[in-house]
Amino acid sequence: MSPPLLKVTKANKVFHVGSATVHAVTDISLTVNKGETVAVVGESGSGKTTLANLILGIEIPTSGEVELAGEQLKGRRSKTVRRKIGLVQQNPYSTLNPRKSIGQAIGLPLDVHGIGSRAERRRRIGELLEKVGLNAGHRDRRPLALSGGQRQRVAIARALTTNPDLLVLDEPTSSLDVSVQAHILRLLRDLQQEFDLAYLFITHDLGVVRVIASRVVVMYRGRVVEEGSVAAIFRSPRHRYTQLLLASIPTVSEEDDAFKPDWPWDADVKGDGDPAEGCPFRSRCPFAVERCGQEFPDMRGSGDHRYACFNPRPETSEAIVNLQAEKLERKKA
Ligand SMILES: Nc1ncnc2c1ncn2[C@@H]1O[C@H](COP(=O)(O)OP(=O)(O)OP(=O)(O)O)[C@@H](O)[C@H]1O
Numbered sequence: 001m002s003p004p005l006l007k008v009t010k011a012n013k014v015f016h017v018g019s020a021t022v023h024a025v026t027d028i029s030l031t032v033n034k035g036e037t038v039a040v041v042g043e044s045g046s047g048k049t050t051l052a053n054l055i056l057g058i059e060i061p062t063s064g065e066v067e068l069a070g071e072q073l074k075g076r077r078s079k080t081v082r083r084k085i086g087l088v089q090q091n092p093y094s095t096l097n098p099r100k101s102i103g104q105a106i107g108l109p110l111d112v113h114g115i116g117s118r119a120e121r122r123r124r125i126g127e128l129l130e131k132v133g134l135n136a137g138h139r140d141r142r143p144l145a146l147s148g149g150q151r152q153r154v155a156i157a158r159a160l161t162t163n164p165d166l167l168v169l170d171e172p173t174s175s176l177d178v179s180v181q182a183h184i185l186r187l188l189r190d191l192q193q194e195f196d197l198a199y200l201f202i203t204h205d206l207g208v209v210r211v212i213a214s215r216v217v218v219m220y221r222g223r224v225v226e227e228g229s230v231a232a233i234f235r236s237p238r239h240r241y242t243q244l245l246l247a248s249i250p251t252v253s254e255e256d257d258a259f260k261p262d263w264p265w266d267a268d269v270k271g272d273g274d275p276a277e278g279c280p281f282r283s284r285c286p287f288a289v290e291r292c293g294q295e296f297p298d299m300r301g302s303g304d305h306r307y308a309c310f311n312p313r314p315e316t317s318e319a320i321v322n323l324q325a326e327k328l329e330r331k332k333a
Pocket residue numbers: 015016017022023024042043044045046047048049050051204
């Protein structure tokens with residue numbers, strides 16, 4: 001069997017800021033296969049961008065490994081590796097140079113990698129503009145003359161310039177309004193099918209996860225607390241933090257009160273202990289047991305759904321799952 005396209009094994013990143021130590025990412029392992037979308041979700045500060053930076057080689061892990069198609073990546077990324085991983089960031093306003101034209105922005109990776117003659121580059125830029133739903137008329141414009149959604153299309157075109165296998169998308173739709181967000185998600189889905197792209201899709205929005213991803217990794221304060229297929233996790237979250245995230249999606253709450261915890265789930269008690277020891281969620285969790293303060297739980301569960309919790313939420317009962325399905329059917333009809 002061929003290795004996964006991306007494999008992260010026990011990655012750690014510790015920052016030292018003055019006398020403080022920040023465990024931005026702790027023992028994170030994940031895989032992304034060719035052509036699939038894995039979403040990474042978690043609230044602000046949970047370590048999502050740091051994880052992306054470790055994959056891209058922008059940050060060097062304190063320990064742990066990153067492999068691309070079976071090849072271990074160490075230190076700064078070679079040009080060959082950089083061609084295989086594209087990056088789309090959250091804010092298309094700050095990632096495009098206001099002084100360069102759209103054509104220059106998209107062509108930059110071709111210049112960096114010395115790909116093609118002038119005429120070939122011009123052709124490729126035209127082709128990419130079309131692929132992302134723009135046209136030749138946009139080529140000579142500056143970023144300021146485009147809308148937010150159009151700029152994000154440019155950022156996507158630029159990330160595709162070198163024919164990558166993997167795109168790391170760090171909150172690519174968070175700065176866009178909802179209707180534009182939907183267009184960009186559809187574009188990403190079409191491009192994925194056409195080019196057999198894999199996506200590592202970082203977001204804090206589980207509503208977006210349901211639309212775009214097949215698997216999801218839930219992070220809390222630098223740790224993976226739950227992971228699995230989108231179907232399994234939306235049907236029956238086992239970690240209380242995932243339950244909180246699900247309960248906060250308005251559409252899910254309307255259809256389904258089963259996820260609404262019967263404990264004060266919006267209480268935001270900041271964690272006090274060192275997240276490197278024990279479960280970082282324990283100070284917000286009414287179900288914490290003594291052990292939660294002593295060690296971080298090993299992942300339990302099975303292949304397509306695993307969670308790190310000593311006292312998990314019970315599985316959603318068959319009866320409730322059926323009820324949800326019925327309600328959904330009625331809503332569609
Ligand atoms: N270069 C750095 N130096 C020191 N601390 C850092 C650095 N980068 C990130 N951190 C810290 O690491 C933690 C994780 O940050 P990170 O940016 O990865 O979170 P995030 O999940 O991407 O958050 P957001 O949703 O706000 O983008 C935070 O506590 C942050 O302050």
